Amino acid sequence: MIRMPVVSFAMVIIIMLASACSRQDAAINYDELTAEELEILYQQGHRNILNKLCDAYAKWYLERPEAEWWLDGSEYKREAGLKFVDYCQKAYSLENNKKAADHLRSYYLSLIDKQPLYLGEFIFYLKGSENTKIYESFVEYDSHFVALIEHSVMMIDKILSMNRYKFSDNTSEMIALFDRYRKDLKRIEPNLFMFSAEIRLIISMFDNLIESLGKARSDFEMGWIIGEFRGQIKTVGTFVTNISRIIDNPESLNKDILVKISDILAVFKQNKEKYFKQYAVSFLEEGTMK
Amino acid sequence: MNMNRWIVLVFSVVVGIFILTIGCGVFTIISRPTVELDTTPSKSVRTLDKDSFYIELDRHFAIPVGFGGECNGDFYRVISLREDRLICIVPGDVLKKNQSKFDIFNRDAIIYKVLKELNPAKHTCVMLVRPSAFEFYHRFLKDVLDSGFDFSWFPLDTFQPIVFNLKEGRLGIKR
Numbered sequence: 001m002i003r004m005p006v007v008s009f010a011m012v013i014i015i016m017l018a019s020a021c022s023r024q025d026a027a028i029n030y031d032e033l034t035a036e037e038l039e040i041l042y043q044q045g046h047r048n049i050l051n052k053l054c055d056a057y058a059k060w061y062l063e064r065p066e067a068e069w070w071l072d073g074s075e076y077k078r079e080a081g082l083k084f085v086d087y088c089q090k091a092y093s094l095e096n097n098k099k100a101a102d103h104l105r106s107y108y109l110s111l112i113d114k115q116p117l118y119l120g121e122f123i124f125y126l127k128g129s130e131n132t133k134i135y136e137s138f139v140e141y142d143s144h145f146v147a148l149i150e151h152s153v154m155m156i157d158k159i160l161s162m163n164r165y166k167f168s169d170n171t172s173e174m175i176a177l178f179d180r181y182r183k184d185l186k187r188i189e190p191n192l193f194m195f196s197a198e199i200r201l202i203i204s205m206f207d208n209l210i211e212s213l214g215k216a217r218s219d220f221e222m223g224w225i226i227g228e229f230r231g232q233i234k235t236v237g238t239f240v241t242n243i244s245r246i247i248d249n250p251e252s253l254n255k256d257i258l259v260k261i262s263d264i265l266a267v268f269k270q271n272k273e274k275y276f277k278q279y280a281v282s283f284l285e286e287g288t289m290k
Numbered sequence: 291m292n293m294n295r296w297i298v299l300v301f302s303v304v305v306g307i308f309i310l311t312i313g314c315g316v317f318t319i320i321s322r323p324t325v326e327l328d329t330t331p332s333k334s335v336r337t338l339d340k341d342s343f344y345i346e347l348d349r350h351f352a353i354p355v356g357f358g359g360e361c362n363g364d365f366y367r368v369i370s371l372r373e374d375r376l377i378c379i380v381p382g383d384v385l386k387k388n389q390s391k392f393d394i395f396n397r398d399a400i401i402y403k404v405l406k407e408l409n410p411a412k413h414t415c416v417m418l419v420r421p422s423a424f425e426f427y428h429r430f431l432k433d434v435l436d437s438g439f440d441f442s443w444f445p446l447d448t449f450q451p452i453v454f455n456l457k458e459g460r461l462g463i464k465r
Contacts, residue, residue, distance in 0.1 A: 247371075248371065248372065249372075249375075250369070250371060250377070251375070251377055251450075251451055251453045251462065251463075253451075254449040255379045255449050255450060255451035256379075256382060256449060258369065258377070258379060258451060259367050259369070259379040259381050259382075259451075262367070262369040262371070262377075265371060266371060269371055
């Protein structure tokens with residue numbers, strides 16, 4: 001009973017200390033800090049903010065208007081990019097942060113067009129990304145698109161190699177074939193991921209081709225229309241062909257990445273071959289031309 | 291008199307340093323490895339041979355790949371997306387787990403057991419050397435030569451996988 005006041009006093013002191021400490025933590029609102037400020041805290045030992053740091057650098061690097069970067073200089077942007085990749089790679093490998101994988105997936109996708117070998121990194125982070133729908137779209141619909149482009153180029157080459165004076169004998173078969181491509185393209189368009197920029201243009205190219213073939217008055221004109229189309233689809237499909245070539249011959253990818261994504265490449269390739277065969281059995285094949 | 295002593299002392303020191311320098315130089319020349327890396331590997335290295343045993347050298351690790359066109363499934367992940375192509379990669383975790391087994395400075399390393407099982411009269415060693423292994427290459431090569439094996443080598447980039455082109459019967463690595 002005599003010690004009661006002492007114990008109460010000690011309790012009050014402990015509670016005050018605890019609340020003071022918690023207030024100090026609560027005083028830092030991480031969401032209001034810039035990427036560089038978060039980085040200072042991280043380097044001072046706040047290791048628990050790695051995910052926030054990755055997120056802040058990713059948003060800063062990926063979403064900042066180019067004009068603002070221009071004012072600060074390209075070297076500054078390059079440094080921010082390196083830090084973004086470094087912190088997000090750490091966040092993904094140490095804490096399996098799927099959002100970090102998502103940021104890196106977007107980043108590598110933006111590089112693939114000019115440097116197709118980043119396909120490996122893109123697929124690796126696609127696999128770890130929180131958005132599983134994108135992964136499904138890639139292996140299912142993008143593979144279909146690649147098969148369709150490769151098959152259409154092959155068939156057009158075959159058509160052009162046949163006797164030029166017999167185009168009109170096969171007009172309905174040719175239009176049916178191109179129409180099937182067009183319908184399939186329209187069907188897969190909403191779900192396409194990687195080649196969503198190319199598909200719209202290719203659909204309109206098939207629209208024009210079918211319309212022009214329907215109006216063509218001579219075999220010569222048909223040959224010219226198909227030849228023009230062949231040139232266009234090969235140009236527009238260059239990116240598709242490059243990606244497909246890497247998937248078929250992945251030995252040029254980074255071995256440490258390749259070993260982790262070979263299963264996805266195998267699924268993509270299987271799907272591509274499956275769709276390619278579907279076209280092969282359904283339409284004009286060698287020997288069936290009139 | 292004192293002056294003369296100093297001159298003799300300084301002269302002796304200079305002569306001593308001179309002799310030591312020459313001696314070290316000669317010693318260095320003698321102790322240099324007798325086998326040097328050619329600047330370019332011979333073209334025949336690319337051709338797959340059932341009697342050639344492939345060894346991957348990465349840092350101070352020697353990993354037995356297998357005979358031409360084969361990959362040791364115990365350590366390598368074999369990727370075959372095309373029938374005619376075999377890609378062999380040691381996953382990072384496998385390398386980490388088996389570091390002492392691959393270490394060329396460990397006399398019980400797997401590679402020395404493999405070399406003992408091979409026949410120098412019949413088999414040759416082909417070393418696939420990554421840049422990080424150049425420093426250790428001669429050290430390991432000495433063991434291979436001491437075991438009586440003929441050898442050849444092929445450079446691999448740091449992140450390049452090992453590729454066997456089975457259709458053309460050659461190492462499918464582009465240089």
